[in-house]
Amino acid sequence: MDSPREERDAPPFVGSRDLLDASSDAAAVLSSEGVVLGWTPGAEALLGCPAAEVVGRPATRLLAMRVDPARAAGVAERCRSGMGWSGLVPVRHRDGRTLDVDLRVSAAFRIEGHECFLLSGRERRPQWAMGQSVLDGFLTRSPIGMAVLDPELRYVWLNDTLERFGGVPREQRLGHRLSELLPGLQATTIEGLMRKVLATREPVTEYEYLGWSWADPRRQRAFSTSFFPLVDAGDSVTGVCYMVADVTERWNARQRLSLVNESATRIGTTLDVLRTAQELADFAVPRFADFVVVDLLEPVLSTEDHGTWLGDSPQAPAGPVMRRAALRSVRDGSPEALAHIGDPVDFLPPAHGIDLLINGEPVLIPELDPQDALWLAEQPERTARISEFGLHSLISVPMRARRTALGLTTFARSLNPVSFQPDDVLLAEELVARAAVCVDNARRYTREHRAAVTLQRSLLPQALTGGTALEVASSYLPADASDGVGGDWFDVIPLSGARVGLVVGDVVGHGLAAAASMGRLRTAVQTLADMELPPDELLAHLDDLVLRLGDEESGSAVPRDSTATFVGATCLYAVYDPVTRRCSMARAGHPPPVVVAPDGRAWFAELPAGPPLGLGGMAFEATEIELAENSLLGLYTDGLIEGADQDVERGMARLRAALADPGADLATLCTATVQQLVPVPQSDDIALLLTRTHALGADHVVSWDVPVDPAAVADLRARAARQVAEWGYDELAVTTELIVSELVTNAIRYAEPPIRLRLLRDSRLTCEVADASSTAPRLRHARNTDEGGRGLFLVAQLAHRWGARHTGEGKIIWAEQEIPSDRSGRG
Template sequence: MSPGRNGSDVPLSAGPRDLFDASSDATAVVRADGLVLGWTRPAEALLGYRAREVVGDSAARLLGMRGDPVRVASVAVRCRAGMGWSGLVLLRRRNGERVEVDLRVSASFRLGPDECFLISARERKQQWTVGQSVLDGFLTRSPVGMAVLDVQLRYVWLNDTLERFGGVPREQRLGQRVTDILPGMDASTLEALMRKVLLTGIPVLDHEYVGWSWADPYRQRAYSCSFFPLVDADQSVTGVCYMVMDITERWKARQLLMLVNEAGTSVGRTLDMARTAQELADFAVPRFADFVVVDLLESVLSAQGQGVWLPEAELSVARPLMRRTGMSSVREGCPEAVARIGDTVDFDPVPRQANLLVHGEPIFVPVIDPATPLWDDEESDRNTRVREFGLHSLICVPMRARNTVLGLATFMRSQNPVPFDADDVLLAREVVARAALGIDNARRFSREHTAAVTLQHSLLPHALTGGTAMEVASFYLPANAAGGVGGDWFDVIPLSGARVGLVVGDVVGHGITAAATMGRLRTAVQTLADMDLPPDELLAHLDDLVLRLSEEEDDGDGDGADRTSTTVLGATCLYAVYDPVARRCAMARAGHPPPVVVTPEGEVSYPELPAGPPLGLGGLAFEAAEIELAENSLLGLYTDGLLLGADRDMELGMTRLGESLSQPSESLEALSSSVVRHLVPVPQPDDVALLLARTHALSPDQVAEWDVPLDPAAVGDARARVIRTLEDWGLAELAVTTELIASELVTNAIRYASGPVRLRLLRNGRLTCEVGDASSTSPRLRHARSTDEGGRGLFLVAQLSHRWGTRHTSGGKIIWTEQEIP
């Protein structure tokens, strides 16, 4: 007997591993269209067809299975390329019986004008047998554990590999069941699967399970089992054979990958450093460790959120201050911990690696020797807790992200008897790295949020005063951290003539850009208000400013290419001017909610003001409206964040606001605070600003006014009336300067303007002198030369008064001055 094809001495019977033999194999010649041209005697013996029954007919009827044109075409292409093909095919015998054959198709060749193929076939039978020595060596030395069990599922035979897997000697297994030998290996499930195989005869492949074995009772192992029935010659099931492979490494790698993926979804879900650190500790216990602490650098947790930049050679101090930020244990209350959450801890790495945070690799102590202290001081609390609670394995991982040192995470085991291994170190590094990214994101967000809040607070007014015209109070509630800093603002601006300007606005968007834009708009409103512009004109100028800011933003983002649209920095605004003499309030709004008015009797109303477009659209006009306010009326200006609560219903919010403002309160400060807390009980994604003003009116004894004829002789009478009024008000010390101011202003009005001319004195926090005329020309302050005969009037007025200015009215202009009252 010649050697087999595998080069061994194993005798092989005739089978598909032998070369096809044309003298004994069934052979036929088939034309490319499937017509049989030649038929041999072995072919007659194999299928029972004589040559005259087959030659000249299609070979398709010889198939014992459904035709597959695609497969036939691919085989033909291969054979035309000069290569043959072989495979298993079902053929049908003459008596209808189907037979499985090994089929071989030769490369195509020409027979006259026809393309033909030589096809050989051999019935598939028992392929090979091996000697006992080969079989014994294969079974005993195979890396796959194998066993044979009888129909009662008792061990009949097993190989050395399976004996080594279970750690139970062969003599103790034979005649016993799996449940008797390995109760911790999920034996009941295995026996249920084997009974199913015995009952159905269908094999079970690649069943994975996790358990332990006596060979290594403290470490989990993973196995893959396959079961198939054993049958005798009469097809009776005589037992079951199972094969076992140790897939612990593959299973552990899969578990590690699953843990890493789970950590990605469980750790770092918020932009909160403390919460992320605690999420890391909670995730690792008890999945990975029995006790976990996370300590972050104090500088990371500070308001500035500064870490340590890795390119620096060392930390600024040898033992940087850290704070316990996250902690978890399998024992309730974390009794193993020396420091609690929030406590400061000294950086004292294990074992004494001072540069661990910046340049060190993770510290791995697989087995802690209780007799050898981990820390320098043998009697330290840390060493005592290690011995007391049986902490026997440790991993310390520095927390670093984006070239920044953040802190240190420590993992320890006590109740879990299995020590950490090298794979656990890799897992700890990966999980800590993901947590470090979350903490670094939170640190950056916290730092930017703090900067934005600081900028915003610096741009809002720190003190408000309405003078004698009104009592004012405000309340500002920032958006939650997730929403970011908004662009809401408010202001109270003293104006000439004892009037007061009230403004509230809201810049679209959040963040530092919104806060900076808010500051620019607030400054612009103050500047425009000082020009005594009516509310509608002020909003028109403010709209132009927002358009310019949008164009600057658009130009800054571009690269010089032509752009067809600009970036709109949207904003809304409401501006109101209250006159305590006339008790009237002029208002205009740019896409902002209307103000709320509460009368002294408690009636609530929302004045119908023209809505106006939001700032930044351009090309649309703003309209002003004027209402009369009774003394002690309450005027409320607010942003939409106050109304849009959880239900996001504007009308319902306006109703709730009116009801809250109509409630009695000791002071405006208390009222503003209670209203916001009631309407917005928890922080919202948008800022909330509320400005309240209680109006007052100037009494008749605080106002004096006269019409002045267009006659230079009337100036003397005006001076005399001013002196008498100031003496009646008890302000005789201001009589001389006020007489001079009134004389200059009235003289200029008579000389350069047109009538009527009106002189008015107001006494509130300051003494105001106003002279109005019908001319729209504003006076100009000049510095006269020594040779000039005139031009010094307004210069003297400016020197004698605290401030002075001009405001235009529908009928002309008013020149006003203010003096401090001693």
């Protein structure tokens, strides 16, 4: 070959540092005659010639130069001697271009007895050379601050960027240490890191810290610094180099994100409007501001529904009526504030009106000037406080949620010298938006809770009376605000024959739906009780009603998982008869009643549990017990006995112990028992109904057997009139005679013996006729031409009320008369 551009000795396959990586080299195998025997993909990629076009042909056709035979022979001889050869050779690409290739030829070797040579090479590309002026410009004008310090940590060199970061001129830095120049820039910590680098020779990268710059002393900056040891040719550490980048924006963004994430766990921990507003103020001070006030519109604090109050609302209030809901300052007592919590406020940053609350954007005042004429005119007292306490920057953010204006939150800085920036407005908006949703949730929940409690209390009996048969006391305690009102209820229902019906129940769930369901069940129980049904039959009818209600709601548009769906209830119904002192009761999945004898012995009545209402398919069983006079009977809901430990048996034992003093005043005992047993926290409604039994003595009840003879009616009528007169109710004698005459006559004509007449003197005068027939009479309106049929119609006109009830032996027809108020207390 002609003289190559570069030639050097090299052992086989060994050369410069580049030879160590031949993974991408082009390679070919040549015979001693210069014919290509092998062609690699790398060679094809380099010259663009596939193996089919090259193998078996002379290699000289690939060269872009004339081959000197003598020179080629010399290279061959060199390679046969085991030395190898390398040099720069121009070759021709398939597209006609000329490429300069660093070519290496291996020592000769043999394949199947033929002498061969391995050629490998790569294209030589021009290398960019950096001049000293370019390097100097990079070092001095780089956006990254750089410095070189000697082993004593004194400045030897620094670039312009670092000089600008610190605000200290280069001349003052050279020859001095960082701690001597910038003591407020964590100098001690930074010098400690540099000593560590000098000692260990290990670099420290991306150490971030906050500091103040002399160039901008009012704004704190964040820096990221990396430290590297400087090592000379003799492997000695001659100093340390560090590089500094201003990462203030990244640092602030990270801090803002951290604050937003933390606010999610610190704001809105309760369903209380004022508490949520205070949590916002407490969280922002001092993390974000030095002084924070939260002012809410009065309807928000009163939980009234004040509409949307947004820009598209056809009606908007003439002016904001707000009250201070929360307040927090870095100074004790918040002396910056003109108004305190609960006080009315009218603050809106000048020159903004109510539109700011409805659809306005946050207000940013980076530099708050107390001499501003507009502030002096509209907010003179606040301007004085601004000047007195050095409030220099302000952000006011309208608080809105779900298209509802709630109020205004204002952030201010005084001790913190850094003014609010536009990025701070984004953070303030995020904090206020989160708090606004929580405030609105609390407002809506409180309003619903109050409505549910009001509804439930209106559905509960306003005044309970057990007549002369029972002394009654009750207590109802709604659930805590965290769970809402439930569906507990109780009732005392006057029945015929001086009897009294007692009921207590608990609807599954909480809130308005449970309260409404409770009202429906209470009405149903009163209606069924008025039909004189025994306890087990009453619960069976009530169970059918709950099933029907559930089927109606599940088949309607109400989702199955809606809180409005009727899902079931428990109930206990009892009937006490003061004449026999017997109490018949049945329950549907409800706790059994507690009984306390006059001597203080307490136990729980044993009666079948029965399934909860709404399950269907199972029967209810009634149990009858006899109660001594002045016995205590307690009906309650499970919230009273579950307790904080959720142990029902222990709760029942506590209830039994709390009622162990049967002689105590009933109302006082009821209140004290609830206060003693209420769990903390209270997760369910609590209802307790206490009754003390009385008996009707012989002077209040008389009865006569009725012969099956129409002639006996006159005698029974006369006896009844005389008895009523003896009781002092002479004005009721005539009506009593008429009622007795009609009821006894009907029994003799249509009923089965034995027949018995009974008069009871209680809060009303009751006349009862019992017989062995199960057929109940029906009220008919007789026509003018009818001979009869006016008996029961006459009874209905004379009596306060009348009816029929079935017994195990037949039925009883009864009629009640009102006793004159001035005679009702006679005994």
